[in-house]
Amino acid sequence: MKLLLVGEVRDDRLTAETAELSGFAARLDAEVSMVLAGSADALPSFAGRLYLADLETCGEFSSDVHKRLVLDAIEREQPDAVVLLHSSYGWDLAPRLAAAMQSAQVSGVVGLDDGGYVVESCNGKMRRTVRPLTDFAVLTIQPGAFAAAPMAGSPDVIAIEAAPDSAIEFLGCIEPERGIDLSRAGVIVSAGRGVGGADQVELVRALASALGGEVGASRPVVDAGWLERARQVGSSGQSVSPSLYVACGISGAIQHLAGMKGSGFVLAINTDRDAPIASVADLLVVADLAEFLPALTAALEQR
């Protein structure tokens, strides 16, 4: 099998997750090449053909230019599949490639199943196996699902370019609010949509305080304004690795799991025992938060 990997550059560096594309290719025992909009001054460690375009000319966020680059590399390399990360870059670019190639796309691959690709369904509660029916396929792999393969060697660079005109004009980046650093917290108690309302967040605060920990949040809680955005845990928030992570009413969307998978012990409290948070929980308590959180807080305070 011949795979063309689409590397990702952010802030002038190849993202660490790009090595997961190599890990995925290794699982398939595939022959690999890579296409990348980057810089000739900072070549990635990679043994194989590297189709390299200049990032500054292409623009980091011009998906139409990147589409033309990858299509050019596909034309030259004739791979069986092109593989991207299911990241904000990859899931935006992949269907543009599939449309141009009139091919199958498999989104968010988390595993392999007898020649098919395993993907998540129903907010991560379920899984299914998708098989392309076309000879060529576009695949996006879920960040964190495949172990990174060590990147080594020097690439055989083939310079490519695409017309830089883009229908999408990049105006700038908005940096996240800072101020609360959860990355070093030993204990984090996070509130999810299941807490039910802004006033109920107090129960989460009380437990965090009894455990001497910080309060975290899942995305819906932040979007609803129940907690400040700086407390968001997940791929669009902070990545955390506390000794104890308590997930209160968090169903466990894969983006949330990606931000807390480094936690030591995971206690999840949820009324739905099939919620995907169960896939990472060391202890799942099936209970009503309004009853259980005060009981646990009281028990801790009585120690």
Add this chain to the structure above:
Amino acid sequence: MNILVCIKQVPDMEGRFEPNEAGSWFDEVGLAWRMNEYDAFAVEEAVRLKERLGGEARVTALCVGPARVVETLRKALSMGCDDAVHIDDPEAPERDPWQIASMIVGFAAGRGFELVFTGMQSEDRSSAQVGLLVAERLGVTCATGITAFEWRDGAITVEREIEGGRSCTLRLKAPALLTCQQGLNSPRYPTLPNIMKSKRAKLTVLTPESVGLEPPKASSGNFRPHERNAAGVILDGDAVTLAAQVLEILETRTAVLGKGGVR
């Protein structure tokens, strides 16, 4: 100005999912249905734009699916959409993104929609492909996963999330398709008069063939539950007993409850 909103009906994700007889997707028995959450953001944004533009805009809601989706189309009408189009396709739940996109393209092509809004992905299939496939095949510009939207005489400014809590600001021109992400807006609750009105509204019903359904590009099967953490323990019962059990487990399995009481 014509605006199209593409919506999907999905089961409530709290429901219990059991594989159907073929093991290809879920059995629909016992599930409750609602509008895909990301599509509700799309409806809300389209209706807000229409309200800002006054009388010159019209919003059409489009849904591909079996008979049950009529309820979701009526919900879109009650939120402020003007017209509803139902592509009546009993097999829609198991069609691949290419096929769904082929029908939307078949309907939208030549109808002069200046803007198309849709959710960034469905909550059940989660492929995040249909919006982009439609845009590419219609030949319109597409920005995905938007969390802010501004319209000024055909010039569109959006914010799009990238990793690590950052967003980027992008500008594009109509005609365009935008896929909507959580955080864009808070969808409204329809008023009772609007709900009543939507119940009487006439829907346009089309067949998949009439809008150019194409063959699939991928197959899907072996629908099954997510594996649990094999080492995980599940507890239930009354809150006080549970609290004592959990405390004991935290004391033995973690080092966060140091000696001499809580830190």
